[in-house]
Amino acid sequence: MNEMKTKAGGGNFEVRDYLRLDLMPHFMCPGCGHGIALRALLWAVHELGIDKDNLAIVSGIGCSGRVGAYIDANTYHVTHGRPLAFATGLKLARPDLKVIVITGDGDCLAIGGNHLIHACRRNLDITCLMLNNEVYGMTGGQVSPTTAENRLTTTTPSGNSEPAFDACKLAEAAGAGLVGREVTMQTPALRNLIKAGLEFDGFSFLEVMSDCTEIYGRKNDLGESAEMIMAQKSDMRPQAYTTITDQPFRPNRLVTGVLAQSDRPEYGATYRRQAAALRGETA
């Protein structure tokens, strides 16, 4: 890790160095957590000294998916739910690229859920950043697979009655090499988690608890963005779970940091080693 640090050429982190400033102002609502996640990601990229020319960002569709376009790198904005599948092809074809997927809770766990479990299982060297705002932000605030029970959304007018996914447990069970969760409130900790994911040789699944202030926050009377972000750490969140039917399914207290790590072999290297052997080449 220290060795990587010394590679960072640019001195102090300046987020502007990594953004497409021509595209400003950005589309995000005031207080949206996705912007904080973007900053933390770029901070991690900076500290690891990753060359922007060799950085590929693949994102799906959603507010989370739109974030990628602001990054001054090779950016791919693909179809809803499919960024992990696209990234799988890109990384297998170009192992030299650093491939990061930015996805949302709907993109990654609903329409893209099957791709997530298989990306975890393959353990190809991709870092997946799932920005979990517990809602379909872009389409106007419908329920998502991570919406907490009882929450109001535009398609759960009397409160959500479905239990929410614990995406990290899912990713761990499916075999992801590294699994972690962090809140946007702790930006340096989030940066560190993303660095751990980027440095990990294998599939890293990182869940970022991000706030949809404008739609989800407003609908559920969660206060201004500052209040929402404070709530990430306080005990308010567990309270919301006191009446849920399926408590153990999702943690009622947000556990953060690296939650699981394994030394399963990275898929791309395994495939290339086998292929080289077939060609009669020695590794």
Next chain:
Amino acid sequence: MTATLQNLHGNHACAMGAIAAGCRFFAGYPITPSSEIAERMSRELPLVGGTFVQMEDEIASIAAVLGASSGGIKSMTATSGPGFSLKQENIGLAAAAEIPCVIANVMRGGPSTGTPTRPAQGDIMQARWGSHGDRPVIALTPASVKEVYDQTIRAFNLSERYRTPVILLFDQVISHLLEPIQLADMASLELVDRQWATGSSAEFAPYASTESGVPPMPRPGDGYRTHTTGLTHGEDGFPSQEPTIVTQATQRLLDKIENHRDDIEAYECHDTDDAEVLVVAYGISARAARAAVREARAMGIAAGLFRPITVWPFPEDALKAAAANAKAILVPEMNAGQLRLEIERLCGSDVKVEGLNRIDGQPIDPAQVTQQIRELADK
């Protein structure tokens, strides 16, 4: 190196054509009657430094193909009806973002799961219109094992030259037919590689129009750091809903194919010069039609065959020329009448257009075609 003669199945010919064309990435999901393409690719690709991956479904397969192609590697997938349906949204992304790729669809009976082990030609219109919105498409319909091989190579060449998805449509019969074919002499094979962006990355506009209408593609790692999106985008690659930009972007996609019809269209004419009854047939049905036309000629009927190999864009002018003396056109196909609609659109005001349609999972019999040619000649 002299070219060698081999007995190959259609599906294996497709795989070998892809390898010869420079395809180095395949992602797929098993489905009858296409699976042997994937199986062969899984064996061939590692030997030539390529990558095979069996994905979790057909959507993932085409998405992975687009990812690999974006990385600069010639890539393909293969499937059949149900999988072809699943791929449609991402075929649209390939068209919109101009990511070259080849999709082989080995047609079986539909709708839905249909008749998995029986041939059909029911996806002709889906190939044209299956993905939403106005977008260009190139679709090729080989009629023999040898032609599967050649047209697979051509599919890659067209896909690279025009930065567009190219669809190969053949059917269960050809896919499992064993025929002797001459593999290409690699030294004399004409292969096309997409034009890569070169020169300064400052002010580089990845979707700027060029004389050919096809912009050079920036390769990740080459310093361009561009944006690729399925959202309608301006020349700079970034999304726009500005009416003039939206019009320009969509029109250029359509024009880049339309303006190169001469290069893209491929077809064959047999005895069409004086043909009074013109048969228009493609793929396996064209082989029955060819036999029937010969038979009809032997009976003294002025019959001819027009065989589109490129079915989209349809070779319109060539068809009209072939139909110049026709009093009737017969369109035998293994569907309820799909290409017939296109023939009616092109020639229907001048001449009677009839279908000969089989929807029973059986290939068309030459005798059926001969019979209907005779009836049309007598009218």
